[in-house]
Amino acid sequence: xxxxxxxxxxxxxxxxxxxxxxxxxxxxxxxxxxxxxxxxxxxxxxxxxxxxxxxxxxxxxxxxxxxxxxxxxxxxxxxxxxxxxxxxxxxxxxxxxxxxxxxxxxxxxxxxxxxxxxxxxxxxxxxxxxxxxxxxxxxxxxxxxxxxxxxxxxxxxxxxxxxxxxxxxxxxxxxxxxxxxxxxxxxxxxxxxxxxxxxxxxxxxxxxxxxxxxxxxxxxxxxxxxxxxxxxxxxxxxxxxxxxxxxxxxxxxxxxxxxxxxxxxxxxxxxxxxxxxxxxxxxxxxxxxxxxxxxxxxxxxxxxxxxxxxxxxxxxxxxxxxxxxxxxxxxxxxxxxxxxxxxxxxxxxxxxxxxxxxxxxxxxxxxxxxxxxxxxxxxxxxxxxxxxxxxxxxxxxxxxxxxxxxxxxxxxxxxxxxxxxxxxxxxxxxxxxxxxxxxxxxxxxxxxxx
Numbered sequence: 001x002x003x004x005x006x007x008x009x010x011x012x013x014x015x016x017x018x019x020x021x022x023x024x025x026x027x028x029x030x031x032x033x034x035x036x037x038x039x040x041x042x043x044x045x046x047x048x049x050x051x052x053x054x055x056x057x058x059x060x061x062x063x064x065x066x067x068x069x070x071x072x073x074x075x076x077x078x079x080x081x082x083x084x085x086x087x088x089x090x091x092x093x094x095x096x097x098x099x100x101x102x103x104x105x106x107x108x109x110x111x112x113x114x115x116x117x118x119x120x121x122x123x124x125x126x127x128x129x130x131x132x133x134x135x136x137x138x139x140x141x142x143x144x145x146x147x148x149x150x151x152x153x154x155x156x157x158x159x160x161x162x163x164x165x166x167x168x169x170x171x172x173x174x175x176x177x178x179x180x181x182x183x184x185x186x187x188x189x190x191x192x193x194x195x196x197x198x199x200x201x202x203x204x205x206x207x208x209x210x211x212x213x214x215x216x217x218x219x220x221x222x223x224x225x226x227x228x229x230x231x232x233x234x235x236x237x238x239x240x241x242x243x244x245x246x247x248x249x250x251x252x253x254x255x256x257x258x259x260x261x262x263x264x265x266x267x268x269x270x271x272x273x274x275x276x277x278x279x280x281x282x283x284x285x286x287x288x289x290x291x292x293x294x295x296x297x298x299x300x301x302x303x304x305x306x307x308x309x310x311x312x313x314x315x316x317x318x319x320x321x322x323x324x325x326x327x328x329x330x331x332x333x334x335x336x337x338x339x340x341x342x343x344x345x346x347x348x349x350x351x352x353x354x355x356x357x358x359x360x361x362x363x364x365x366x367x368x369x370x371x372x373x374x375x376x377x378x379x380x381x382x383x384x385x386x387x388x389x390x391x392x393x394x395x396x397x398x399x400x401x402x403x404x405x406x407x408x409x410x411x412x413x414x415x416x417x418x419x420x421x422x423x424x425x426x427x428x429x430x431x432x433x434x435x436x437x438x439x440x441x442x443x444x445x446x447x448x449x450x
């Protein structure tokens with residue numbers, strides 16, 4: 001018969017060992033899960049960091065493209081200036097109508113073409129180099145690898161729109177994040193207003209600037225065809241005034257002539273047509289073979305001479321030198337050319353809108369189409385073959401006076417006022433750039449690749 005001996009000594013130790021083993025296994029498992037979770041969070045943090053760097057590449061590329069658009073607009077404006085400097089305004093040129101007037105619609109059309117062509121060429125040529133140059137981007141993390149790329153095979157505008165596919169990638173710690181976006185770049189119209197304000201000014205209508213010509217000495221005309229749309233005042237020297245010194249001159253004015261002296265016709269076969277009043281001392285012709293007609297009244301001058309020095313304070317013009325402005329205001333297509341107040345200058349072969357004020361003489365030769373006013377304390381000489389057209393544009397001249405703060409140079413002897421609306425570009429630098437980019441650049445299809 002078998003006998004069992006009951007002995008429980010040591011069983012508690014065994015239970016404890018089993019419990020400790022289980023707890024150790026659980027602890028190790030929990031610790032492993034925690035370490036893995038920490039690693040995952042660290043990886044995720046690095047991935048998000050890399051994603052933010054890649055995303056900043058897209059954002060900065062928007063600014064780089066915006067800077068290029070600004071530069072392209074400047075290049076387009078240069079192209080228009082080059083075009084206007086070389087434009088053919090002869091009677092046989094493509095921009096002159098059969099009646100001798102300038103076709104401004106065709107000029108504006110070709111200005112627009114020149115502007116857009118140069119604008120698009122500038123962007124097509126430079127966008128890939130500028131955008132893909134990593135030195136143009138701010139990246140303080142030198143341990144990572146930043147890469148940005150335009151994925152287009154051909155970079156060309158199509159119907160005034162350029163679409164580029166851009167990718168931005170940043171890699172660090174064996175983690176790579178990549179973002180793609182599509183940019184649309186539009187072509188603006190030439191002289192497109194981006195951001196403006198309008199101010200209304202009340203300006204005295206001075207007799208000095210309110211004429212096509214206000215000349216202290218003489219106007220000497222040697223040849224060519226002269227058309228003046230507006231009133232003129234010539235003080236004149238003794239026995240001078242308006243002097244037609246050549247032959248076969250065609251002189252027509254749609255307005256009044258006022259001179260303290262004479263209209264002298266020295267040559268032959270000249271045609272003079274005044275569609276207004278003539279007020280002066282004498283109408284003198286040295287040859288009977290001239291044609292002269294006056295639609296208005298012929299009045300002999302009785303008032304004293306109106307000297308330009310009594311009407312303009314040239315000292316105020318001299319003061320402008322301290323403002324880095326020379327004393328002749330010569331506004332040409334909204335761009336001013338500075339000249340010396342005491343020197344003569346010549347205008348020729350130009351299409352000009354502006355206001356000229358000078359103590360010196362003025363020589364006008366060959367073809368010219370001038371809209372504005374000319375104020376000279378000296379002589380005006382008109383010479384050379386071709387057509388010279390002068391048209392007084394009160395609003396443009398008044399805007400020039402306001403824009404260049406010239407109101408204080410006039411004597412202000414009148415209470416007659418004119419209200420002028422002056423439209424000004426607002427927002428240089430960043431403000432203007434933002435407005436331009438908002439209109440000309442659009443980012444679409446932003447998405448994460450990895």
